[in-house]
Amino acid sequence: MSKKEQxxxxxxxxGLLGIGIVGGGTFAxxxxxxxxxxxxxxxxxxxxxxxxxxxxxARRIVGGRASVTGDANELVNSPDxxxxxxxxxxxxxxxxxxxxxxxxxxxxxxANKALLAQHGNEIFAAAQKKDVMVAFEAAVGGGIPIIKSLxxxxxxxxxxxxxxxxxxxxxxxxxxxxxxxxxxxxxLQRAQRLGYAEADPTFDIEGIDAAHKLTIMAAIGFGIPMQxxxxxxxxxxxxxxxxxxxxxxxxxxxKLLGITKRKAQGIELRVHPTLVPAxxxxxxxxxxxxxxxxxxxxxxxxxxxxxxxxxxPTASAVVxxxxxxxxxxxxxxxxxxxxxxxQPDRLSSIPILPMGEVETAYYLRMRVLDKPGVLADxxxxxxELRISIDAMMQKEPQEGEDQVDIIMLTHLTRxxxxxxxxxxxxxxxxxxxxxxxxxxxxxx
Numbered sequence: 001m002s003k004k005e006q007x008x009x010x011x012x013x014x015g016l017l018g019i020g021i022v023g024g025g026t027f028a029x030x031x032x033x034x035x036x037x038x039x040x041x042x043x044x045x046x047x048x049x050x051x052x053x054x055x056x057x058a059r060r061i062v063g064g065r066a067s068v069t070g071d072a073n074e075l076v077n078s079p080d081x082x083x084x085x086x087x088x089x090x091x092x093x094x095x096x097x098x099x100x101x102x103x104x105x106x107x108x109x110x111a112n113k114a115l116l117a118q119h120g121n122e123i124f125a126a127a128q129k130k131d132v133m134v135a136f137e138a139a140v141g142g143g144i145p146i147i148k149s150l151x152x153x154x155x156x157x158x159x160x161x162x163x164x165x166x167x168x169x170x171x172x173x174x175x176x177x178x179x180x181x182x183x184x185x186x187x188l189q190r191a192q193r194l195g196y197a198e199a200d201p202t203f204d205i206e207g208i209d210a211a212h213k214l215t216i217m218a219a220i221g222f223g224i225p226m227q228x229x230x231x232x233x234x235x236x237x238x239x240x241x242x243x244x245x246x247x248x249x250x251x252x253x254x255k256l257l258g259i260t261k262r263k264a265q266g267i268e269l270r271v272h273p274t275l276v277p278a279x280x281x282x283x284x285x286x287x288x289x290x291x292x293x294x295x296x297x298x299x300x301x302x303x304x305x306x307x308x309x310x311x312x313p314t315a316s317a318v319v320x321x322x323x324x325x326x327x328x329x330x331x332x333x334x335x336x337x338x339x340x341x342x343q344p345d346r347l348s349s350i351p352i353l354p355m356g357e358v359e360t361a362y363y364l365r366m367r368v369l370d371k372p373g374v375l376a377d378x379x380x381x382x383x384e385l386r387i388s389i390d391a392m393m394q395k396e397p398q399e400g401e402d403q404v405d406i407i408m409l410t411h412l413t414r415x416x417x418x419x420x421x422x423x424x425x426x427x428x429x430x431x432x433x434x435x436x437x438x439x440x441x442x443x444x
Contacts, residue, residue: 011044012326015081015106017072017097018088019052022111022138024061025311026085026318031065037319041326045319051075076101083325085318086110095119102126102134107329109321111138111314117212117228120219124339131333135321140213141166141290143313144306145320150220150294151341157296159221161261163443164292165285166213168308169197169204170236170256175286177244178253184239196288206235207256207271214258218269221294222262222350223342227269230352234272243365243436246407247275250391252363253283254438266353275363275409275440281305282443293443356416361390361440364408364418366425367432370397374430375406381424382410385417403432409440 014030016023030037030047038044047065051072052058058068069075076084076097084101086108088094094115098108099122108127110116116123116139127134137147141164150159165171169191176187188205191197203209215228236256247254252275261268276283281303285291290308295301307313328336338344368374375394382389391409410418422435 011046012041012082012322012329013046013048013080014083014085014322015049015051015075015078016047016066017051017075017084017086017094019050019058019061020087021311022314022318023050023052023085023087025315026087027061027066029312029315029319030322033319037323041323043326045322045326049075049078049081072097073100076106077104081106082329083107083109083322085322086112086115087318088112089114091115091118095123098123098134099126102130102132105130105132107132107325108134109138109318109325110134110136111318112136113139113209113212113216117215117226120216120226120339124344127339128344133325133328133336134339135325136216137321138314138317140216141292141304141317142168142306142308142310143316144290144292144304144308145317146217146292146294146304147220148320148324149302149304150217151337154294154296154299154302155341157298159262160295160297161259162214162217162221162292162294163257163259163282163441164214164217165255165282165290166258166292166308167204167207167210167256168288168290169201170207170210171285171290172196172288173205174236174239174244174254174256177239177241178248179286181241183241184237205237207233208235210256210258210271214260214269214271217258217292218260218267220341221260222267222348223340223346224267224348224350225340227352230269232270232272232355232358236273238436239273239438240436242405243363243438246365246393246405247363247438248278250393250407250409251278252276252440253278255283255285257282257441259441263353263359265357266351268358269352270355270358273438275438276443280443356414356419358415359412360415361412361442362410362418363436363438363440364410364422365436366406366408367403368406369430369432370402370404371430374428377428377430378406378425381421382408385413385421385424387411387413387417387421
């Protein structure tokens, strides 16, 4: 067979589901870099069909360079389409369309982290049965190639832990609170005005978006099934300006982190506000940028930084997946990179640890009456629960007030011990209101 007759060199036909912000960026990048992409892939990658409910908008973007339909089923059933790119978001409709496309023998590229975190196990099983690929680099970290790094670049390593700022909206809010002294509500309003936050920002500020992404990274890093429902999730909406300021005074910054660690008893899987030493690179990832640290036993720490969202950064990852799929279309399915990096029959059943069994350090802020013996009562409770203090700061009372803030940083301890301590300390008559608890990670 001559080089020109090799099946891998024919044009690869792509169908795009949804031509919104990322879909439009994908169409633009694929068109603009057509020649460069063909040189990399070894064949032309052509956008042949676009499905979108807003037909006029889609036709305007496409400009006659691809056919446009309002019926997504027409696209996933078309015999002319080799790869379906799903960029419509959501879970119900997207899942149905992807499973139909897989049943029709089509490869999938998606940026849909919620879909994969919640239904990835089913989708990957269907894809394996049909010998098709599901590529999802754009689902985590926008244009940062973190999925490829975990699946391939770090495959010699036993991954020990992953910690990342993987939601740009919440990171922008925290940066505004620290840099400009804004309240949480003020910083969120700015993020909404600039288009960084949705009108309903719940998924971002309550950590759900980050939990979707962390679930995917944990599955690839440790070779476990997707387990989104087991991910502990806590957002930033209860953080105050006082906590941002006190953390800074003690040499820390507060970031919303997704953290997953391999422990002897199981896998930690958690998203929550976290104190990080200010000297760490991750503490200095500001605004809407993302940063992810991965610790491997051989390579040590590696860091991945870049734009975690946006039309063309995300499109960069989508098109990279198209190139990857095009390169391996003629490869024996048994020798492709597995969806979750480990062979499907070798996934681990190691459990996700309950949050009470997680071991980390803590920042505790409490409001107390300014009188003798208060500190002794608090430290006695901590000692009885085997919680040792690493550092402490007591603020001076305001003029005319008889209340002060005490801030404590603990050494490593189990979450359930801290829960018990907080309950007992809040029961002391000298303690006013609720104790603020923020977890602390040295990331070293």
